[in-house]
Amino acid sequence: MKILLASSIDPAAIKALEKDHDVVRAFNAPEEQLVELVADREVVIFRSGVMISAAVLDAAPNLELLLRAGSGLDNIDVAHAQAGGIRIVRVPGSSAQPVAELTFGLLLALVRKVALADRLLREGHWPKAQLGGPLLAGKTLGIVGAGRIGSRVGEMGAAWGMRAIGCVDRPSPAVADALAERGVALTDFDTVVRESDFLCLHLPLGEQTHHIVDARVLSHMKDGSFLVNMARGGVVDEHALYTELTEGDRVLGAALDVHEHEGEGVISPLGALPNVVLTPHIGAMALDSQRLIGERVVELLGAHERGSLDELLTSDEVVPAAAP
């Protein structure tokens, strides 16, 4: 098949794709370049970092399949693709565990000042007394978006002796029961914001969730709390967060794996603050998980080529029709 590989995926998967298909590589290309490269392509395989916009879709008359090597759909014009009969398939199954694990990595880095300690030690300092931080055990872990990833975070937090609470966009008794089984108490957004010592964001970015954490929400966070964003940069108003961290007195620090502006050469103003930990959208970058995602991409592509994709897809790989 004629494939545009618009993001870097697992090397073994790239090798397998290039062996059997006509693959054009253009990792993280801007829209103008994608528009040119997609002209004769039948499949686009990609992750975050590229925009599969209406212009890109319109430039690809032969496009049959968008294969998202991960979960997020915020970088695809889903409605436009579906209206044009282009199939969208995603591979979210293997990314919950790595994102959940990194959530705790960043949480610990933030509250136990790991990056700062490392930097100071390399400079010859031994500032033990300045590097204290709170325990996680016994504290409230709040999860906004207690879905596949968020509920795993809650389950892990509960195992560490945290009180895990969470909210979802469509609560129901069945959701509450499923979360309770994992040690997470379902509640509403305002309660999660108000009661959490550690507020973790795991919700998708969309019109409803853009800047869901704004100045108002930050001002309602618990005194002395911390914010962790593992979702998408756009769910946090980073300007308001900067103001809260520099002038406010409620939020003690923040860790962000995702950013309102991402990419090579982009430096967030938050990077100037000592009580902030930043990573470049590496939540799903556990190598084991990327290998599994790569294998699944190759498998799904093969099935699409043979016309048997429907037989292979799991329910979470199917992207439902966008609301009209």
Ligand code: MLT
């Ligand atoms: C995802 O949505 O799967 C993650 O953000 C990883 C990525 O695609 O970069």
